Amino acid sequence: HDLDSILLEQAADFAEEHASDCFVVTRDGAIVGEWYWNGWGETTEQNVFSVTKSFTSALVGIAQQRGELEITDKASEYIPEWMGTPSEGVTIRNLISNDSGRYWDLWTDYVRNYALADDKTAHAIGLGQQYEPGTVWRYNNSAIQTLEPVLNAATGMDVADYAEQHLFEPLGMSSSYGRDRAGNPVTYADVSASCRDLARFGYLYLRGGRWS
16 A cells, blocks of 8 residues: 555554554555554444534535535524524524634533533523624534534434434444433534544545545
């Protein structure tokens, strides 16, 4: 595969020294190097936290390709609670781009939302509008969670089931979305995936979204 095995081993050593659990290198769709530590193996899955946001954005792209939504759509078309409020003009693109202007503070996003909220979707929908859409960038987990009801309404499917049917299964991935205590798929964190699954997902992007 025209890669230097010594340099690959050095890269793996670097990954191990910096507390990685796994390291997979692919070239032209083939695995050319694979290392595991700390009890990990080929099928070990772990919460990949905010990589979940990339899975969710891919689902939005798939839904657009299938004609189920447009990223220029107002999210309020799918979240009726926002109609007639300052959030009515927030678009799906705003939510994906983290410039929705939805309310954010550190306590609300990382404690009330992630740790305490049983129903993360209801919590996220109920937050107010802090800024005009498109004017302020803010890494906002709660705003990303509102893509759950958007995708649900647009596709008519549970987000986790939609991901299984249109993303994970076609790529041969064993990944799955986590759920909050109310049963909602969590769209900003909590996908479980193996290192090989992440390699597949990265390869999909390297090919411009085309798997075959």
